[in-house]
Amino acid sequence: MHADPTGATNDAGLGQPGPASSPLFGGYEFEERYHDEMFAAPGQPRPQCHALIGALTELPADELGSLQQRVNRALLHEGITFTVYGDEESIERVFPVDCVPRLLLASEWEHIERGLVQRVRALNLFLADVYGRASILRDGVVPEDLVRGCPNYRPEMEGVKVPLDAYVSVCGSDIVRTHDGFMVLEDNLRVPSGVSYMLACRQAIRRAWPRVFRGYRVRPVEQYGAELLRVLQSLSPNGESPSIALLTPGIFNSAYYEHAFLASEMGIELVRGDDLTVEGDRLYMRTTRGLRPVDVLYRRLDDDFIDPEAFRRDSVLGVPGLFEVYRKGNLAMANAPGTGVADDKAVYAYVPRIIRYYLDEEPVLLNVETHLCREPEGLAYTLENLDEVVVKAVGESGGYDMLVGVHASRAERKAFAERIRANPANYIAQPTLDLSRAPCLVDGRVESRHVDLRPFVLHGAETRVVPGGLCRVALRKGSLVVNSSQGGGAKDAWIVEDREWAGR
């Protein structure tokens, strides 16, 4: 159904002719099939969105355009960029930020928060168990061969004591919303990125809409850096004033901006592998006044690359001997090596069972129905329904090595089917989700685009979720892929109190 959802043709929602007749929403597509974040029905804005719609429609069209330009220019000058691999022309790109925030009610947020805290607690217990007594495997709740055979399972971690048993200190789970509710699409437990873009988005959008922002009394996210620092400090094996560093692969990494941003926010050193050295049983960084010990490493480097002596021999990004220092308990790392086994896309299917096993609770957040191609029924289902499902490689992220069946050509599906048959254990299939849509500013008009939400969970002595998250947007019309490397952008997510809008 194509209609002006502000009520240009049906004014029942707003009851005011001004904003409703704005041409701004003239091209907005409302489709029943998708949950719309701004409109309950054509002409019926959600109560909490009235003020935002008012602010949007009050601005002349050219002002709105220049607002978006100002946001883009500020992001460019501040160098809020990401890197696209294989693009020789320009490896740095400005992160596209949409000017229209996504509003979530506090009650909705509290549901997400409860679900994420539950999930991260359970996944940490799962990791401590699989690298320890392995009772969940012996009890047959999760197949042992699935876990031990997972490419991200690290036998080197068996028996290693992890401070506070916090294997996952930083988690960024992807949450989507359909008419069935909020679901976790995947957990990112290795080196989740995006939090700096969440903070940059917030700064840019707060500057763009100062009065609207104040009026909504949006829950703050700016404390993230301080909270992350507290978590890292709590992991230290060497006393109360630990020396902490953030390990980055360097300026050519796609998330380098984020690494620099977080190090700056926390006031810790941003180090590369070649700044570090192992002497005796300790890790040191090379300073202008000699070597200085490191107690805690927030590493933004995959397991494979952290230590060529323990993992990939050809890594030049890591530090020889680092894992041995860690194994001996002289260094804490966030996240711990080996956490990838818990965010494997096949293990994902077992997360509801993992939650029940360790916490004896029902999962608060839904999982997406998942078919494992390693199982004969799952493989058959996937191949029979390739035009309807989304197929993902279990060890990949960032939207790589995946097939969105409904958008693929017959030839693409055929080629992908061959890849699945050649290595079925490497793939899972999920239904194509009807991701919710939110309004975005496109060429001076408001149009709807699919969105997800990546909130960030911090886990140390306690578990906290920063209220909000990186709301990722599939900027290409009709696209379901929100990854920045694949044409996605972001918008600010505002958590606003329910009572403010009750009865409006």
Next chain:
Amino acid sequence: MLARVADSLYWMNRYLERTEFSARLVSLQVQRLPVGSAAEIAKGWQLLFAGLGADPSEFVPPGSLEDDDYLFADGYTLTDLLTFETGNPASMLNCMTAARENAREVRSSIGPRIWSSLNREYLALRRTRLVDVWKREPELLYRDIAEGIERFHGVCDTSMRHGEEWCFMQLGKYVERAQLVGSLLAAHCGEGSAYAHGDAEWPVLLRSCNAFEAYGHEYGGAFEEGNVLQLLVHEPELPFSLRFCLERLHSGLSVIDPAPPGESRPPPFAILHRLDDLFDRYAESSADNEPPDSRSLGPIRLQFREFHDALERSYVYYPVNA
């Protein structure tokens, strides 16, 4: 501070100083294209390249550029070479890019304000094409570049603690400045200079070192090599004099490595003391009314170069012992 961070801060400012210096030199050269004789302009290009440490004969062969017909066309080519040519490692765009790459390495140390300030100047230069500014007032481009870098230094000076990080930046700035001024003076001064010239070049030299007004106040309108040397080598209160650079290196190094006198100190200190001796020796001969001598330049330039090497060996690429 991380050794690598110190190195990046140091090089960031070296590249910026080189960009700013080049911008001033090119601006002065471009300003005389409409008024100077062909021979003067050719000489100006030669001095400019020599001042930047390049061999002028590679770019300005003897006898070229002396024909009015080609003066602007060749001027455009040389200006582009010095400003935007990506194949020229010393072009202003390449130097700004290198400065920005070093700044990116240390974004977490310098903070967002300083980073954005440099990033803005870099983006402004990258967006510019010489062809668009050449027919209007090209010197405005160079004024903007130089002022942008001065603004950047202003932001650093007012928003950074003047501790170790800031001091490494200062060392980069003044080591580069000392080398560039030394190189420019060597091209202009002394009997051995390959680019012997008349009085018309002295104002250009002084302006390129922001010293024209200071010279006028001190010596009036007559230009003499001895006075130029006195000002640009030995005047302790002139920001582009070699003596001024030396004083800044002393104060920067004392913050970076504050070991009390008497203790064994790393080699950069010894080199600065050698430079002190060279300048003191000059002061003594000056007191005896001996004329300033461009021959003192050679040893001074050599010590500034050695200071750079010693700095890197002592604080960045030292052997590791836990």
